[in-house]
Amino acid sequence: MTRIITSLSEISAQYDALFVDLWGCVHNGVSALPDAVAALKDYRASGGKVVLVTNSPRPRAGVQKQLVAFGVPDDSWDTIATSGDSARSAMFRGVVGEKVWHIGYPDDERFFEPIGVVQNPVNVRAVPLEEAEGIVCTGPRDPLADPDDMRPEFLMAKQRGLKLLCANPDIVVDRGEQREWCAGALAQLYTDMGGESLYFGKPHPPIYDLARRRLSALGTDVPDNRILAIGDGVLTDIAGAMGEDIDSLFISGGLAAAETKTNSDPDPDALKDYLKREMSNPTYTIGFLR
Structure with missing residues (x-):
C-alpha cells in the first residue's frame, strides 16, 4: 500500500536522482508550479540530480525553451529526456x-x-x-x-x-x-x-534507457534503488517506474485530482479505491510536488 507524504523532503535523502514528469508536476501547461520548483531546487542543493523525463514529442532543446516560457528556472533541474528524442532516434533508424x-x-x-x-x-x-x-x-x-x-x-x-x-x-x-x-x-x-x-515514452523502456544515459552523462552512476520516479499518471509515470523496478511518488493532485479527492492532500479512502481500480501501487503518494 502506498505511503502518503506531505513533502518531498520526507523521503528525498533515500535517493540520489529523481526522474521527474513535467506536465501536472512541475508546470500546468501554462506556468510553473512554485512549490514544485522550490522542492526540486532544495533537492539539488542537497546534492541530488534531477532528470526531467517527459512524454513531450519535442526534442530536448524545444522542451528547454518551453520551460523558460513557463517560468521553470534552469537551477531546478540537471538534464532532460523526452519521448520525442527517443522516438526521433527510432524514426531515423x-x-x-x-x-x-x-x-x-x-x-x-x-x-x-x-x-x-x-x-x-x-x-x-x-x-x-x-x-x-x-x-x-x-x-x-x-x-x-x-x-x-x-x-x-x-x-x-x-x-x-x-x-x-x-x-x-x-x-x-x-x-x-x-x-x-x-x-x-x-x-x-x-x-x-x-x-x-x-x-517510445513512458511507461515503455526506451525513454528510461535514455534517462539513465542522460544521468550518466552528468558523471553520476546511480543504481536503480537510488532513483525515485515522480509523476501524476498511473498509466505512464507509475506503471513505467513499476516496470523498471524503481520507486515512485504519485502526484494525486494532477490528472487524478477528482478521483482521489485531492485538495491539498488526497483522501486516503478515495486514493485507495482509485489505485485498486487502476491496479497501481506507487511507493509514495503526495497531493502536489512540494
Missing part, C-alpha cells in the same frame, strides 16, 4: 520507413530535423497517407477533437499495414483548466482497430 504520414501540430515539423546520434540515418520525409510507408504521430491535429474522428483514415492505414510511431504515449493532459487529447489517444485507437503502434 527507419522503424516506420522513409515516407511517413505525419499527424500533429504544424510546429511539430521540427520533429523531422536531422538528429546527430543516429549513424547513417534514413531520409525521412512527410507524404500524404496514400503514399506513406508508415505513420508518425506527434499529437492530434486538434487537441479538443474526439480522437474517433481519425477512424476513417486509420482504417485505410490499417488495411495497408502501416505501423504508427507514437511520440507521446500520454492519453490526456490538462492545460490550465482545459483537458486536451494527446498522441497516445490516437495510438490507442489505432491499436484497438487492429493496427500496430510503436511507443
Whole structure:
C-alpha cells in the first residue's frame, strides 16, 4: 500500500536522482508550479540530480525553451529526456520507413530535423497517407477533437499495414483548466482497430534507457534503488517506474485530482479505491510536488 507524504523532503535523502514528469508536476501547461520548483531546487542543493523525463514529442532543446516560457528556472533541474528524442532516434533508424504520414501540430515539423546520434540515418520525409510507408504521430491535429474522428483514415492505414510511431504515449493532459487529447489517444485507437503502434515514452523502456544515459552523462552512476520516479499518471509515470523496478511518488493532485479527492492532500479512502481500480501501487503518494 502506498505511503502518503506531505513533502518531498520526507523521503528525498533515500535517493540520489529523481526522474521527474513535467506536465501536472512541475508546470500546468501554462506556468510553473512554485512549490514544485522550490522542492526540486532544495533537492539539488542537497546534492541530488534531477532528470526531467517527459512524454513531450519535442526534442530536448524545444522542451528547454518551453520551460523558460513557463517560468521553470534552469537551477531546478540537471538534464532532460523526452519521448520525442527517443522516438526521433527510432524514426531515423527507419522503424516506420522513409515516407511517413505525419499527424500533429504544424510546429511539430521540427520533429523531422536531422538528429546527430543516429549513424547513417534514413531520409525521412512527410507524404500524404496514400503514399506513406508508415505513420508518425506527434499529437492530434486538434487537441479538443474526439480522437474517433481519425477512424476513417486509420482504417485505410490499417488495411495497408502501416505501423504508427507514437511520440507521446500520454492519453490526456490538462492545460490550465482545459483537458486536451494527446498522441497516445490516437495510438490507442489505432491499436484497438487492429493496427500496430510503436511507443517510445513512458511507461515503455526506451525513454528510461535514455534517462539513465542522460544521468550518466552528468558523471553520476546511480543504481536503480537510488532513483525515485515522480509523476501524476498511473498509466505512464507509475506503471513505467513499476516496470523498471524503481520507486515512485504519485502526484494525486494532477490528472487524478477528482478521483482521489485531492485538495491539498488526497483522501486516503478515495486514493485507495482509485489505485485498486487502476491496479497501481506507487511507493509514495503526495497531493502536489512540494
